[in-house]
Amino acid sequence: MKEVSGGVCAPRGFRAGGIWCGIKASSRKRDLALxxxxxxxxxAAMFTTNKVKAASVLVSMEHLKGGVLRAVIANxxxxxxxxxxxxxxxxxxxxxxxxxxxxxxxxxxxxASTGVIGVPLPVAAIENSAESLADSLRADESxxxxxxxxxxxxxxxxKDGAVEVEIDGKPVRLxxxxxxxxxxHPNMATMLGFITTDAAISRELxxxxxxxxxxxxxNRVTVDGDTSTNDTILVMASGMAGNAPIAAEGPHWExxxxxxxxxxxxxxxxxxxxxxxxxxxxTVRLTGAATEDAAGTLARAVASSNLVKAACFGADAxxxxxxxxxxxxxxxxxxxxxxxxxxxxxxEIQVCSAGVAAPFSEExxxxxxxxEEIEIVISAGQGAGxxxxxxCDLTYDYVxxxxxxxx
Amino acid sequence: MKEVSGGVCAPRGFRAGGIWCGIKASSRKRDLALxxxxxxxxxAAMFTTNKVKAASVLVSMEHLKGGVLRAVIANxxxxxxxxxxxxxxxxxxxxxxxxxxxxxxxxxxxxASTGVIGVPLPVAAIENSAESLADSLRADESxxxxxxxxxxxxxxxxKDGAVEVEIDGKPVRLxxxxxxxxxxHPNMATMLGFITTDAAISRELxxxxxxxxxxxxxNRVTVDGDTSTNDTILVMASGMAGNAPIAAEGPHWExxxxxxxxxxxxxxxxxxxxxxxxxxxxTVRLTGAATEDAAGTLARAVASSNLVKAACFGADAxxxxxxxxxxxxxxxxxxxxxxxxxxxxxxEIQVCSAGVAAPFSEExxxxxxxxEEIEIVISAGQGAGxxxxxxCDLTYDYVxxxxxxxx
Numbered sequence: 001m002k003e004v005s006g007g008v009c010a011p012r013g014f015r016a017g018g019i020w021c022g023i024k025a026s027s028r029k030r031d032l033a034l035x036x037x038x039x040x041x042x043x044a045a046m047f048t049t050n051k052v053k054a055a056s057v058l059v060s061m062e063h064l065k066g067g068v069l070r071a072v073i074a075n076x077x078x079x080x081x082x083x084x085x086x087x088x089x090x091x092x093x094x095x096x097x098x099x100x101x102x103x104x105x106x107x108x109x110x111x112a113s114t115g116v117i118g119v120p121l122p123v124a125a126i127e128n129s130a131e132s133l134a135d136s137l138r139a140d141e142s143x144x145x146x147x148x149x150x151x152x153x154x155x156x157x158x159k160d161g162a163v164e165v166e167i168d169g170k171p172v173r174l175x176x177x178x179x180x181x182x183x184x185h186p187n188m189a190t191m192l193g194f195i196t197t198d199a200a201i202s203r204e205l206x207x208x209x210x211x212x213x214x215x216x217x218x219n220r221v222t223v224d225g226d227t228s229t230n231d232t233i234l235v236m237a238s239g240m241a242g243n244a245p246i247a248a249e250g251p252h253w254e255x256x257x258x259x260x261x262x263x264x265x266x267x268x269x270x271x272x273x274x275x276x277x278x279x280x281x282x283t284v285r286l287t288g289a290a291t292e293d294a295a296g297t298l299a300r301a302v303a304s305s306n307l308v309k310a311a312c313f314g315a316d317a318x319x320x321x322x323x324x325x326x327x328x329x330x331x332x333x334x335x336x337x338x339x340x341x342x343x344x345x346x347x348e349i350q351v352c353s354a355g356v357a358a359p360f361s362e363e364x365x366x367x368x369x370x371x372e373e374i375e376i377v378i379s380a381g382q383g384a385g386x387x388x389x390x391x392c393d394l395t396y397d398y399v400x401x402x403x404x405x406x407x
Numbered sequence: 408m409k410e411v412s413g414g415v416c417a418p419r420g421f422r423a424g425g426i427w428c429g430i431k432a433s434s435r436k437r438d439l440a441l442x443x444x445x446x447x448x449x450x451a452a453m454f455t456t457n458k459v460k461a462a463s464v465l466v467s468m469e470h471l472k473g474g475v476l477r478a479v480i481a482n483x484x485x486x487x488x489x490x491x492x493x494x495x496x497x498x499x500x501x502x503x504x505x506x507x508x509x510x511x512x513x514x515x516x517x518x519a520s521t522g523v524i525g526v527p528l529p530v531a532a533i534e535n536s537a538e539s540l541a542d543s544l545r546a547d548e549s550x551x552x553x554x555x556x557x558x559x560x561x562x563x564x565x566k567d568g569a570v571e572v573e574i575d576g577k578p579v580r581l582x583x584x585x586x587x588x589x590x591x592h593p594n595m596a597t598m599l600g601f602i603t604t605d606a607a608i609s610r611e612l613x614x615x616x617x618x619x620x621x622x623x624x625x626n627r628v629t630v631d632g633d634t635s636t637n638d639t640i641l642v643m644a645s646g647m648a649g650n651a652p653i654a655a656e657g658p659h660w661e662x663x664x665x666x667x668x669x670x671x672x673x674x675x676x677x678x679x680x681x682x683x684x685x686x687x688x689x690t691v692r693l694t695g696a697a698t699e700d701a702a703g704t705l706a707r708a709v710a711s712s713n714l715v716k717a718a719c720f721g722a723d724a725x726x727x728x729x730x731x732x733x734x735x736x737x738x739x740x741x742x743x744x745x746x747x748x749x750x751x752x753x754x755e756i757q758v759c760s761a762g763v764a765a766p767f768s769e770e771x772x773x774x775x776x777x778x779e780e781i782e783i784v785i786s787a788g789q790g791a792g793x794x795x796x797x798x799c800d801l802t803y804d805y806v807x808x809x810x811x812x813x814x
Contacts, residue, residue: 052734052742082730082742084763117727118764229731306713320524323489324636327459335459335489356491357525396803 001165001259007144010162010175011198013038013238016143017136018150021129023077023115023122031077032126033150034098034133035194036070040108041236043069044207046214048231055080055087055121056113057230059095063107067203069236072194073098073133074112074151076179080121081113081229090123097127101134112192112232114153114179144177151179151192159270165259167252168243172199174259178233178267190228191218193267199256200239201246208249209257210235217264220296220389221272222304235260272390273373277397280371281390282312286378289385294331296387301329302376303391312374313393317342317365319351322376337381344371354381408572408666414551417569417582418605420445420645423550424543425557428536430484430522430529438484439533440557441505441540442601443477447515448643450476451614453621455638462487462494462528463520464637466502470514474610476643479601480505480540481519481558483586487528488520488636497530504534508541519599519639521560521586551584558586558599566677572666574659575650579606581666585640585674597635598625600674606663607646608653615656616664617642624671627703627796628679629711642667679797680780684804687778688797689719693785696792701738703794708736709783710798719781720800724749724772726758729783744788751778761788 004010018033045064047057063069073094080087095109113121137143148158162175180191201209214233239245246252273281284303289295302308305325311318319340326333340352346368350358368374411417425440452471454464470476480501487494502516520528544550555565569582587598608616621640646652653659680688691710696702709715712732718725726747733740747759753775757765775781 050731050734051736051740052730079727082727082759082763084743084761117725117731118759120764229727229734318524320486320489320636323459324457324524327457327636333458336491352489352525354491356489357527 001163001262004162004164004173006141006162006175007160007177008035008175008194008196009139009141009144011173011196011238012240013198014196015137015139016147017133017138018146019129019132019136022125023075030146030150031075032129032133033074033147034137035072035147036137037236037238039238039240041069041238042201042203042206043067043236044203044210045232045234046210048228050229052229054113054230055083055091056111057232058088059091060110060232063110066107068108069110070104070108071098072110072112072234074192076151076153077115078119078121079113079115079117079230082118083120086120090121093123094126097130101130110234114151114190114192114230117229148177155179155274157274159267159274161263161266163259163263165255167255170241170243172241172243173197174263176263176267178271180271191231191271193233195235197237198241199237200241200243201237201256205246205253206235206237209260212257213261213264216261217268220300221268222300222391269390272392275392277395278392279395280312280393281373282392283375284389285375286380287386288380288382289333290383291385292387295385297329297331298326298333299387299389301325303389306394309391309394313395315366315369317351317369333380333382339379341377342368343375343377344368344373346371408570408669411569411571411580413548413569413582414567414584415442415582415601415603416546416548416551418580418603418645419647420605421603422544422546423554424540424545425553426536426539426543429532430482437553437557438482439536439540440481440554441544442479442554443544444643444645446645446647447475447477448645449608449610449613450474450643451610451617452639452641453617455635457636459636461520461637462490462498463518464639465495466498467517467639470517473514475515476517477511477515478505479517479519479641481599483521483558483560485522485526485528486520486524486637489525490527493527497528500530501533504537508537517641521558521597521599521637524636555584562586562681564681566674566681568670568673570666570670572662574662577648577650579648579650580604581670583670583674585678587678598638598678600640602642604644605648606644607648607650608644608663612653612660613642613644616667619664620668620671623668624675627707628675629707629798676797679799682799684802685799686802687719687800688780689799690782691796692782693787694793695787695789697739697790698792699794702792704736704738705733706794706796708732710796713801716801720802722773722776724758724776740787740789746786748784749775750782750784751775751780753778
């Protein structure tokens with residue numbers, strides 16, 4: 001597997017673009033993105049589990065039923081959520097406008113939105129800019145970059161990547177972009193993620209690979225406890241790599257699924273690193289749980305705890321909060337078998353052994369925890385279940401950013 | 408029902424006291440409390456649901472099996488959690504020291520601790536101060552106040568109360584104190600609550616009244632998402648009011664149970680108001696849910712949301728986050744039937760009607776939300792289930808307090 005450039009434009013057959021159409025009225029930053037495939041794509045997607053679903057999510061869920069996509073149109077600055085029937089009409093209009101540009105069916109277009117909830121989507125602004133949106137499409141990295149910019153809200157960093165693997169003697173590429181820095185939580189809250197690939201793969205196996213990858217990446221990222229109305233992760237496969245279509249599990253599927261998982265983990269880590277106001281990326285590595293699911297539950301509980309997150313901000317080796325978070329996670333484990341350590345580029349240290357304090361140097365712990373990327377290393381001492389979760393610290397800036405988001 | 412003074416010393420037969428014994432080494436604030444009853448008390452208690460339980464909780468659970476208590480000994484400054492076998496021995500020692508003072512059995516003594524996790528409890532300090540602890544006992548409000556001070560950690564306000572009701576022609580009193588300002592969450596995280604009453608009541612009906620009261624008070628308070636290793640709420644009934652013992656449900660039990668619920672709600676509200684770093688008390692009143700349990704789940708999800716809490720801090724009428732929190736709560740409801748409003752001493756305003764935006768004055772909303780006590784008023788439009796939850800805003804100070812708690 002090798003990293004390549006180009007993002008969603010790295011795989012063959014895709015073009016992308018992004019413009020400012022006027023939804024982000026005051027900042028005049030890009031707010032409308034389009035990804036387009038020359039060929040009909042096999043498609044798979046996962047959406048928010050929130051009972052309150054954005055109009056764009058409802059419309060995309062409907063369009064995905066066909067399993068074939070040609071394009072994704074997405075806006076930032078307005079979530080088109082809690083907007084009633086008018087919101088549904090606006091989402092359909094967005095899909096229709098994109099479809100008209102390429103003389104394809106609206107059902108072949110997915111729609112995504114992110115931004116403030118409960119404000120009518122100014123769909124006229126999108127309509128007036130449809131032609132310039134089409135003009136912005138490029139098949140190279142500049143198109144990818146413009147589209148990515150256009151889906152960002154409070155994100156402070158671009159989160160993207162692309163990889164190449166060989167399947168059936170053919171180079172196969174996968175590229176992706178993701179937005180999301182607040183309201184990130186297991187179940188993919190307020191993240192939009194768009195992944196392209198030129199692999200030839202059946203819809204069923206594409207879906208299976210996506211679910212496995214999401215479980216081990218986006219669903220193990222947490223910035224706060226909130227899940228959003230708009231989460232969408234979507235993968236489109238153009239088939240233009242020319243590999244024999246992957247239609248059964250086996251070595252070819254494994255290569256593809258591993259590459260997809262690698263890309264998703266890269267994007268998920270970047271999202272945690274860009275947590276609203278975050279100063280540190282916190283990786284929780286948990287081994288020795290009874291099952292992978294139990295390990296995931298325990299690791300996520302630690303990464304989600306406000307008290308653990310605040311301690312990370314303060315570079316405070318308060319390991320009791322880690323055991324406490326494991327204790328209310330709902331997963332079964334034996335507190336008396338737990339070891340806890342911290343690691344970073346400054347070294348590593350054990351702070352809890354078999355459930356009780358291990359003697360350690362506070363000074364050394366402070367040094368380790370003061371780095372930009374830190375790891376909480378936990379052994380549950382029970383079984384072979386392992387999982388990694390990613391989060392960030394809780395900072396003054398998180399409060400500041402979220403104290404008055406709408407203005 | 409009337410409010411009375413005296414706290415846990417208001418009911419007949421109780422004395423309380425508190426001293427500094429040396430656990431809070433640097434601050435030299437009171438850190439050891441005792442509540443003692445002249446007569447054996449019928450007792451009921453609820454403890455943390457965290458899988459990691461403090462040694463004091465494990466020992467108290469064991470002692471409560473007998474259903475009779477004479478005393479509670481509690482320390483602050485050290486949680487005696489994640490302290491292994493030595494921690495259990497220390498908790499037993501605490502109970503034994505208190506028992507020796509009054510020539511009662513250790514099993515008649517409950518033990519509670521709060522403070523930092525994972526540090527051995529300096530039980531010698533308690534042993535050396537046992538006599539002065541006994542000397543500090545008073546039957547009036549001063550004893551109550553000293554005991555309350557001695558269980559406080561990051562609390563900034565005293566949280567206590569007492570009420571009197573008439574049962575069977577006799578005045579019956581209930582008094583209580585509670586500590587807890589961080590890690591507060593449904594399931595009573597890091598709260599210690601001690602309630603006394605002179606009612607004569609069977610253990611079974613005391614337990615039933617406590618469970619109902621806690622469900623509608625402490626379990627609807629949330630400051631952050633963390634539940635602790637040490638939560639304890641305990642009620643002791645001396646029977647000295649002289650009422651005919653309450654041994655069956657009926658009017659007498661209802662009066663008692665309502666009074667206990669009133670006292671618990673008073674203490675729970677005070678705890679939310681004193682949330683670590685909180686600037687505002689946020690009350691979420693939810694009506695129209697399918698059941699009381701669904702209403703409780705929805706109201707708690709709103710009160711717990713970091714994004715809602717940060718919006719309250721910013722006095723930002725971001726009602727979309729309220730619907731969003733309801734949406735991931737797990738409770739069933741129809742988003743299209745939800746109304747949301749805000750209220751405070753500055754007035755009230757509706758911001759969402761039938762799931763979509765209602766036109767409102769941002770200026771008026773800002774004024775309402777800028778008060779110290781604000782209400783989020785939600786109608787789910789489905790049934791007769793209602794519940795109230797209490798929380799607080801998320802502030803810079805929360806992060807500051809929790810960034811380096813141990814130093």
